[in-house]
Amino acid sequence: MEPQQLSMFLRLNEVKGELPSRHWRELPQRYRLEASFCPKCSITYFPPREFCPECGSRELERRKLPHRGKLVTYTVMYTPPKGFELYVPYIVGLVRLEDGTYITAQITDVDPQELDLDIDVEAVIRKIGEKGRDGPIYYSYKFRPAVLNGGSTET
């Protein structure tokens, strides 16, 4: 689709004052865990950056993050921000992926009392929320306690 057509398409599909482009433009990160990597400094940035703040290089490579890591810490949310009322209680955690990159994500498929720090977790695609009754459903990465033993799932 041409940019002009796309813009018209997005405007026609406007839902309650917010354009879906806000979610749509993040899809490479949310569906595929795309990060940027500076080959000079060997640093991975998630979310991707326009340049490497360490060396100033704009020559960054796109790279997919590994899907497995360890749970560094987490919280169980009881008082949610507006829009998350139906999901309470839910868990949000900080995950250290196998390559050392950190990511903030919901932790799913587990009861809070079964959870512990430093457990192995793996990425899955799950519903995050929706925009109103007739609005789009948003999907993104979440992490769950690792189901498969052994073997890195690094892509």
Added chain:
Amino acid sequence: MKRKVAVIGVGMVKVDHHWSESLRSLFTKAALNALEDAGIPKVEALYVGNMSAGQFNNQENIAPLLADSLGFNSIPSIRVEEGCSSGAAALYMGLKDVASGMHDIVMVGGVEKMMDTTTNDATFIISTVTDQEYEAFTGLSLAGINAMVMRLYMKRFGVKRESFAKFVVQMHDNASKNPYAQFPFKISLEKALNSVPVADPIHLMDCAPIGDGAAALILCPADKAKEFVSDCVEIAGAWKANDTFLFHMRKDFLTLKATVEASRNAYEMAKITPEDIDVAEVHDSFSIAGFLAIEDLGFARKGEAWKAVEEGLISLEGEIPINPSGGLKARGHPIGATGIYQAAEIVLQLRGEAGKRQVPDAQVGITHNTSGFGTSAIVHVFKAK
């Protein structure tokens, strides 16, 4: 600083659920109190800290609105937004204005009218100080980030929830002596420990409340201060430092680098060390944030804030009294006004006018106001003259 700057007036309203007050009436009352305190009718410029009148009150463009409400239609008025540290940011800008020589008599203020929204709306609005695309979109609130840090901190240093609850009890003790506090009453350790979870391990009593408030200060060059008042307080140092915007990019999750850097530079500017400080108002939006502030400002070693709390070092008679006002926890946290409330408290302390919560012989005081989870920190150093 090119020239020294003094505070010659402070004004506040009680932090509260002000159902019958508006954004403008709250600010106007605090501003008039500050003018009255300084004994002057008007100022040359106005800086006002406010986090989110647009979201809380559907009102933007509030600097001219508030100047108009004060009858100051012809002066430059500017709103300063820096999330939860909007108040300190307004002071920082007003300080630069006077220090540069551009204006002599400047008002810096802060106001937040939060009670026009529900708790979930307010939680969402407060979470807009975090990264919308990579933090808030997961359903994480600001309490949630603090909770993740608290869990890690408790495990790393073997600190129990009781220690955090003792900090909360101390804040309420102090607030019980502060007529401007939202919660001017004491609470028991049992009550501080047993409340509903908000973002586990953070419970309701670990959190600063939602409330309405406004406060204002009048600044002028230090060499002119005696023309207006007999007991002025000098601002001897000020610094703002930032950290990574996303929490997960930090190298150390248990230290607020912004606080460390802002305080180090502000202390250096004021030629002081943490040992010289007699009283501090710190950003305890959550009890864990209070612990990190005590450590990162140089009052306790990392992981040992609990000792300062349990040994009474932070009490009004202790070695380093923290938050005589009751802090964000019990004085209240009307977001964009908080940094100005902190400064007003320190000015009253250094003037010896803090009533029942007076810290004995306070000569040097600091304020510490942060935004997000330490995405930035602003530290001001005040000295009695």
